Amino acid sequence: MTLLDRALRIGGAGAARRSGVVAIVYGVHATFALALAWPIASLVADPVLGHPRGDRVLFEPGGLFLTEAIRIMRAPLESVAEGMSFGILVGLYLGLLPLGALLHALGTEEKLSAGALATAAGRFLGSLSLLLGCSLVVGGVACALPLVIRGLLETKIRSAFGDRGGDLVGVGFHLIALGVAWLVGVVHDLARAALVARGLSALQAAQAATEALRAFPAEALGGWALRALSALLLVTIAARATTHIGVDTMPRLAVVALMHQAVAITLVFLRADWLALAMRLVGWSYRRDL
Amino acid sequence: MLTTLRRLGEASVGVALGTLAWRLGPAPSAETFEPSNAAHATDEVRSVEEPLREHAVDVVDYDLHAVLDVPQHTVHGDGSIVWRNASNVAVRELWVHLYLNAFKNERSLFLRAPVASGRGTQPVADWGYIDVHRFAAREMEGVDLWANADKRSPGDTEDETDIRVPLPREVKPGETLTIDVAWDAKMPSIVERTGYWEDFYLIAQWFPKLARLEPTGEWRHFPFYHLTEFYSDFGTYDVTIDVPAGMLVGATGIRVSSSSEKGREIVRYHQADVHDFAWTAWSSFRERNAVVDGVRIRCLYPPGYDAVAEREIAMASFGLGYFGERYGRYPYSVLTIVHPPRAATEAGGMEYPTLITTGGAWYDPPFSHDVETVTIHEFGHQYFYGLVATDEQTWPFLDEGLNSFAEADSLAARFGAGSAFDFLGLRIGLDVIYRGMSAGTVHDEPVAQPAQAFAGGADYAQLVYGRTATILDTFSRVYGHEVVTAALGRYARRYRFEHPTFAQFIATMREVLGDRPTKNFETALLDKGWVDYLVANAASMRDEPWAGVFDREGKRETVLPGTPSGSTWQGWALVVRRGTLHFPVDIELWGADGSVQIAHWDGEGDFTRVPYRGSSELRRVIVDPGAKVTVDQDLLNNALGLETKTPPWRTIERATYAAELALECLLP
Numbered sequence: 001m002t003l004l005d006r007a008l009r010i011g012g013a014g015a016a017r018r019s020g021v022v023a024i025v026y027g028v029h030a031t032f033a034l035a036l037a038w039p040i041a042s043l044v045a046d047p048v049l050g051h052p053r054g055d056r057v058l059f060e061p062g063g064l065f066l067t068e069a070i071r072i073m074r075a076p077l078e079s080v081a082e083g084m085s086f087g088i089l090v091g092l093y094l095g096l097l098p099l100g101a102l103l104h105a106l107g108t109e110e111k112l113s114a115g116a117l118a119t120a121a122g123r124f125l126g127s128l129s130l131l132l133g134c135s136l137v138v139g140g141v142a143c144a145l146p147l148v149i150r151g152l153l154e155t156k157i158r159s160a161f162g163d164r165g166g167d168l169v170g171v172g173f174h175l176i177a178l179g180v181a182w183l184v185g186v187v188h189d190l191a192r193a194a195l196v197a198r199g200l201s202a203l204q205a206a207q208a209a210t211e212a213l214r215a216f217p218a219e220a221l222g223g224w225a226l227r228a229l230s231a232l233l234l235v236t237i238a239a240r241a242t243t244h245i246g247v248d249t250m251p252r253l254a255v256v257a258l259m260h261q262a263v264a265i266t267l268v269f270l271r272a273d274w275l276a277l278a279m280r281l282v283g284w285s286y287r288r289d290l
Numbered sequence: 291m292l293t294t295l296r297r298l299g300e301a302s303v304g305v306a307l308g309t310l311a312w313r314l315g316p317a318p319s320a321e322t323f324e325p326s327n328a329a330h331a332t333d334e335v336r337s338v339e340e341p342l343r344e345h346a347v348d349v350v351d352y353d354l355h356a357v358l359d360v361p362q363h364t365v366h367g368d369g370s371i372v373w374r375n376a377s378n379v380a381v382r383e384l385w386v387h388l389y390l391n392a393f394k395n396e397r398s399l400f401l402r403a404p405v406a407s408g409r410g411t412q413p414v415a416d417w418g419y420i421d422v423h424r425f426a427a428r429e430m431e432g433v434d435l436w437a438n439a440d441k442r443s444p445g446d447t448e449d450e451t452d453i454r455v456p457l458p459r460e461v462k463p464g465e466t467l468t469i470d471v472a473w474d475a476k477m478p479s480i481v482e483r484t485g486y487w488e489d490f491y492l493i494a495q496w497f498p499k500l501a502r503l504e505p506t507g508e509w510r511h512f513p514f515y516h517l518t519e520f521y522s523d524f525g526t527y528d529v530t531i532d533v534p535a536g537m538l539v540g541a542t543g544i545r546v547s548s549s550s551e552k553g554r555e556i557v558r559y560h561q562a563d564v565h566d567f568a569w570t571a572w573s574s575f576r577e578r579n580a581v582v583d584g585v586r587i588r589c590l591y592p593p594g595y596d597a598v599a600e601r602e603i604a605m606a607s608f609g610l611g612y613f614g615e616r617y618g619r620y621p622y623s624v625l626t627i628v629h630p631p632r633a634a635t636e637a638g639g640m641e642y643p644t645l646i647t648t649g650g651a652w653y654d655p656p657f658s659h660d661v662e663t664v665t666i667h668e669f670g671h672q673y674f675y676g677l678v679a680t681d682e683q684t685w686p687f688l689d690e691g692l693n694s695f696a697e698a699d700s701l702a703a704r705f706g707a708g709s710a711f712d713f714l715g716l717r718i719g720l721d722v723i724y725r726g727m728s729a730g731t732v733h734d735e736p737v738a739q740p741a742q743a744f745a746g747g748a749d750y751a752q753l754v755y756g757r758t759a760t761i762l763d764t765f766s767r768v769y770g771h772e773v774v775t776a777a778l779g780r781y782a783r784r785y786r787f788e789h790p791t792f793a794q795f796i797a798t799m800r801e802v803l804g805d806r807p808t809k810n811f812e813t814a815l816l817d818k819g820w821v822d823y824l825v826a827n828a829a830s831m832r833d834e835p836w837a838g839v840f841d842r843e844g845k846r847e848t849v850l851p852g853t854p855s856g857s858t859w860q861g862w863a864l865v866v867r868r869g870t871l872h873f874p875v876d877i878e879l880w881g882a883d884g885s886v887q888i889a890h891w892d893g894e895g896d897f898t899r900v901p902y903r904g905s906s907e908l909r910r911v912i913v914d915p916g917a918k919v920t921v922d923q924d925l926l927n928n929a930l931g932l933e934t935k936t937p938p939w940r941t942i943e944r945a946t947y948a949a950e951l952a953l954e955c956l957l958p
Contacts, residue, residue: 050930052886052915062718088956
């Protein structure tokens with residue numbers, strides 16, 4: 001069994017053990033998504049509800065009614081979207097509450113009460129918030145750097161490599177930025193795990209995360225990447241399948257909705273699976289240092 | 291306590307940092323015709339197919355020699371122009387277009403035009419101009435006429451693109467002049483589909499070109515306005531091009547010879563029955579060839595664009611068949627497709643006789659059809675501009691507008707409902723995009739007006755391209771696709787190798803469509819015609835006897851309100867037509883039991899009240915249920931539901947799932 005296999009099994013086992021908490025996190029995410037989506041959906045679709053085919057017309061080939069609805073509702077849609085960007089930021093921080101509960105559950109062997117989960121959610125909010133803020137700033141700056149360099153060298157790159165070569169070099173810079181974001185994301189998650197598992201401060205947790213990544217790079221990066229690729233594959237397969245099924249009738253719509261929610265809960269499970277692994281990795285790293 | 295304070299402190303710092311990152315992110319952007327008549331018309335059109343002219347009437351022949359001086363970005367030209375007075379009037383002057391002077395300085399009409407968007411907005415980094423050194427008619431003792439030529443365009447003290455050359459004597463109808471010319475054309479940096487970038491050249495508007503003399507003896511000359519295109523006589527072009535060795539050349543017409551000497555490549559091109567000549571040269575061109583129905587398609591493209599070149603050739607091949615069937619066969623034996631390098635993007639998306647330029651990135655995904663769209667659009671111009679050589683300055687919609695309809699029509703035939711975009715179930719048609727882009731500018735300006743009369747590039751594009759295509763699309767849906775393509779086909783065949791006017795176009799449409807629809811057509815084009823059908827109101831009630839006190843057959847009877855007398859329902863729907871256009875439409879009345887009653891309205895008058903009688907309550911009313919009238923200003927008010935609205939479950943489901951996916955990436 002390779003280290004990677006081991007990492008996958010550990011994560012899977014951890015998340016499966018806490019399927020109830022995973023379901024709660026999914027419920028929170030789904031509720032928040034519905035709260036965001038409903039007003040936009042109503043803005044776009046309410047004007048066509050008088051049509052005999054209802055909002056089905058929005059999904060008809062050619063996109064006549066979809067583009068018309070967006071054209072006519074463009075101004076309110078822009079206002080709503082702008083307003084929602086603040087809501088998403090708030091959601092980003094409120095989302096730390098279920099995350100704190102999930103991490104606590106994943107790091108605890110014994111059975112947990114609802115009260116214990118709620119307490120854990122509140123207890124880690126401050127530190128997790130600090131980590132999130134730092135991660136956003138560090139990630140943003142680190143990602144921007146390769147892109148800025150690319151922008152400065154654009155003309156030289158293009159005259160040296162031509163259109164296609166220049167684009168491919170540009171893709172390389174984007175991949176570097178993406179890689180940096182990935183690295184920051186992995187360290188961020190490891191720090192969260194360390195923070196909850198060992199009760200560290202945000203700074204100490206970040207240090208512990210860096211040490212864990214240094215000690216187990218294949219398990220950490222590989223474990224994260226495998227889950228991300230699995231999620232991407234799942235979403236793509238679901239998109240093809242639901243496109244094929246369509247939403248012409250209510251039963252079809254119900255099937256599509258079930259498939260979509262199955263994908264959504266699986267994504268949450270994969271995330272929990274990764275976090276369970278992250279907790280284990282910071283634990284191993286800590287014990288090794290001892 | 292200390293721990294709590296620390297946590298609160300950490301939380302507030304974290305929130306502050308997150309808010310900062312959020313604010314630093316990108317800000318949201320602010321920004322009475324019966325169908326039976328139509329069927330009859332189709333049969334008639336099919337049975338009376340216009341014969342195709344084999345050749346144009348030859349009016350002006352250019353025999354030119356061009357030497358490309360790469361370090362100076364200059365073309366040294368000389369040769370002769372044989373021009374015949376094809377009008378019925380003797381003339382004492384010639385008009386010469388020197389359109390390269392549009393890029394000579396910032397005081398040209400072109401560059402000082404306040405056009406904020408559209409083509410030709412790329413700043414000129416290196417000026418372009420044309421210096422004529424000799425312009426001598428052999429029949430007039432070989433005297434250089436250029437010395438007496440006006441220096442400026444008429445009525446303008448600064449523009450040098452439209453030049454009058456007085457003649458020492460009259461040139462009678464039918465008389466021919468042979469004019470020896472010599473000139474230097476300094477090419478600008480790429481702007482408005484001509485110029486250079488590094489050693490890539492698209493060389494257009496590069497020689498002294500005679501304006502067209504109408505049969506009435508009126509010269510149709512005009513300066514190079516910002517949004518204007520071109521207009522000139524048919525003739526034969528024989529052009530020898532001399533470029534440094536290693537450059538690949540593409541040009542209007544057929545390559546009849548090529549040779550190499552002293553580090554130079556010398557190629558000669560010849561083409562009859564065309565009205566312009568453009569060429570390109572680049573040391574980095576790659577080349578692909580195909581032969582389709584006897585036409586050699588030659589694609590010149592930058593390195594790394596092989597897949598795009600294949601798509602362009604495939605689309606042009608399709609166009610040869612599709613356009614050939616509807617508008618007459620392509621009469622030339624060659625079609626050259628030029629895909630400029632990205633730095634010369636503004637050289638793309640342009641048409642010249644037998645030569646078109648395209649555009650798009652090498653990685654353009656096949657589902658977006660951008661490459662195919664620009665290719666078929668420019669190919670379509672071989673018909674609506676090339677063969678049917680209308681005055682593009684006076685009536686730009688006759689080439690760009692008709693061609694945009696033909697382009698969307700052919701793309702729909704090839705790619706179906708997702709003719710513009712087709713990915714993971716989301717299919718958007720180009721006709722829908724044209725509709726969307728034109729809907730916002732309908733009330734601004736007429737469609738059919740001279741190019742320079744438009745307020746700006748946006749109005750020009752949205753009305754000339756989008757609105758014309760949408761008007762024709764509506765006619766196609768309402769009166770029949772075959773009827774409209776037959777009308778356009780008759781027009782394209784009848785006026786092949788000619789210069790039809792707006793009146794001749796309308797007359798051809800009238801022959802096929804009939805008087806009433808053509809009047810509608812004229813209103814849409816000339817008078818900012820618009821229409822909005824809507825269901826204003828509707829109601830139904832159970833079939834009840836009239837309430838009140840009635841003396842019937844010697845008895846007094848009191849009928850109380852709400853007394854049911856049967857199981858039928860009666861009601862009405864009020865359908866309104868706003869605007870100045872009239873189209874026949876269907877109106878559907880849906881009962882609660884799923885029954886549908888269809889009424890037909892000829893679209894005349896401001897409104898119609900449609901009666902309803904059915905076995906259930908009236909639930910919904912919709913006017914134009916098939917959305918045939920795509921020029922309808924607001925399609926969302928075409929339907930009215932009388933029941934309590936249920937949430938739009940499909941849209942909510944899709945939007946929620948999309949939000950869930952986004953949140954899985956964003957949320958911790």
